Amino acid sequence: MWYKTTFLACILAIAACGFEPLYVERHPTEKWSYYQGKFDTSITEELAQIKVEQASERIGQLVRNELLDSFTPKGVPSSPKYRLKINNIQKKKTEQALRNDITATRERVDYTLSYQLYDAKTGKKLISGDTLALLGFDIMANPYSTTFSEKKIEKDAAKVMANDIALRVAAYFHSILTKRGNPNEL
DSSP states (O other): OHHHHHHHHHHHHHHHTTOOOSSOOOOTTSSOOOOSSOOOOHHHHHHTTEEEOOOSSHHHHHHHHHHHHHHOTTOOOSSOSEEEEEEEEEEEEEEEEEOTTSOEEEEEEEEEEEEEEEETTTOOEEEEEEEEEEEEEEOOSSHHHHHHHHHHHHHHHHHHHHHHHHHHHHHHHHHHHHHHOOGGGO
């Protein structure tokens, strides 16, 4: 019984904090229209107009590939409205779980990068930010297993950072649409 009360309190807290779903149907005559079984396509249309620029480091390339899958699943736009640049990519390794002979059995890897979204016509910076992924892997007796684990967390880190960037960019477009009220005016 107490869990029902807790659940209800959580729902009320979320409703009271001003939570708004990113992908909702908006009508020009109404401020908001929720739960009609339709999704707002204006944000995804704007995301599809982003050209993600090349990155030099491997992790940057993986992040770019994830963003391309997220933003432009139908292909890169021929004349994009926005440019997304990924830079300042850093990778920091830290040995953990040391044995008595001072050899590590686990390694933590911290990936960080910066991103900037620009208007393609004017070159004006619209948003920028940093993202990070903190992951770890076990150091095995077999070097192949250790290398495979390290490559796996690199792909996982790329997914984490790409999802973070995609959500932040979508939230930016959502805030612009909320201010203007009409998805066709972006």
